[in-house]
Amino acid sequence: MIRFESLTKVYGDKRAVDDITVTIHPGRVTGFLGPNGAGKSTTMRMLLGLDRPSAGTALIDDRRYAELDRPLRTVGALLEPRTGHPGQSARSHLLGMARSNGISPRRVDEALATVGLDDVGRSRIGTFSLGMRQRLGIASALIGDPKVLVFDEPVNGLDPEGVSWIRRLMRSLAAEGRTVFVSSHLLSEMADTADHLVIIARGRLVADAPLRELLDVTRTAHVRTPEASALAVVLANAGLEVSAAEEGLRVSGTDIDSIGALAHSHRIRIDELAFTGSSLEDVYARLTAGGTDYRAISPATPTHPTTAGQDPAALSSEALR
């Protein structure tokens, strides 16, 4: 289990990570999403004790990384494609890691076989392609058979076959009861892999919710009915958000599956009821809209990006529940 408590990292006057409190649970794949520069890597580096938090803590099983005696046996991490020393062979890189944490040298060959690098174990890392280095990084993460895995952009540089391989790997690691915390900027990848999403923008937490729930909350229904005004009252009384649309109503809210039943019980005729599932891209765009550092400035965009009115926290987990 990973726990961030008010984790904050300040560089000069920029709050790269701003008061993040979230718990990453075992047994599922938790996706960590955010635009470039949102603070994902910094958060992961603080978790692994590479960077020192300005405030707050990042804990693994209630302990800081530096307090773990043989950390590789508890946490496996892939942080960037540059793994090990280019002048070292893949085998000696993994052997060094194994020795440092009292891990059996047998694990070296097992890990190399797991990632499909057993044929090139004696080659120098400097001769590896980006995809091979990524696989070696994953082998490094797995070397201590850890129960917590942290992957920063693991699909970078992998070919399509490699991408589906790592997806299966992450799913199976989670199924074995491990904590899998994986950052990505590829939403489609997360939609297929993650059970739960943690989304940050501008260093701030904007969502911490199951993927399913995040997709549901932005689902809308279009209702075509001759009795639009009557139905609007019924639906509004049931707590749904209703707005007028062409030939009927547009409805959103957490409970939109009840529209048919509500109409039926009030004997209101419906000619068409259509649900539009919003994609993860839509959800993501809405959540991070207020937070991206790199969006194009359009005339409609307020010049003060952190105005309370458009605070992305409006769609945070509290709002979802």
Place this chain on the structure above:
Amino acid sequence: MTTATPQNSISPTSEAGTSRLSSWWGTVAFEWTKLVSVRSTWWILASALACTLAGSWLLGASALASGRNGFDTAMPAPAIVVQTMLIVEMALVLLGTFAITSEYSTGSIMTTLQSVPRRFRVLAGKTVVLLIIGIVAGAALILVGTPVAAGAAAEFGRFESPDLARAMIGTGVGLALLSIFVLGLGAALRSAAFTIITALALLHVVPNILPLFGVEAISDLAQYLPNQAIAVLAVETTQPYEWPVALAVLVGWAGAGLLFGYAMLRSRDA
């Protein structure tokens, strides 16, 4: 020693105490694996060997020529080899430098700190490995250089076995401590170029600058620079001080370097 931990239980904190020694051993084994598995280490040691052999022959032949022309340049062959160390010590400077700066330039520092998150332990592991390599390499270079120098210098290079033992032990310990000073420097500066330039300045430039001030107190400081202390440690002498002082001086440099490196390693993000 290690207890099998059930997969999902919280790691027992008691493990930390019982396995402390094996953790330290693991760190040293890790650093050893890294250093010997990188090819540059062997290139550096091979060039050190070549320089020692060539330098021993050259200085030995020079001693012979001078001696036959009536100058009193006779000295024990091991002491001739010790003179080549002014150049050969660069190998240990490079090993000390790359032991830490190459980790930053290649990104392998991430692997290192993930495996051994405690900065002190990382530095201590590297120190132990460099001590071993420095002592063995320094002693071995003197050992193989001495017959070459003795052959080249003929009757002007005669030596007794205590001369050889002193040169081997003194050079080994001296070069090892020098490399540890450089390791600390590298940990603080993180750049190979800055580290090597700073070390070179201290070894070869500062000793020549200090006397220019014309103040005796400042000139005397030069005696306490690493090169001067290594020379005292490696050859039987009482000038300008005896070997215990030389040892203390070198331990002081190494300790100061390490302290500087550790302070920077601790306070800065990786």
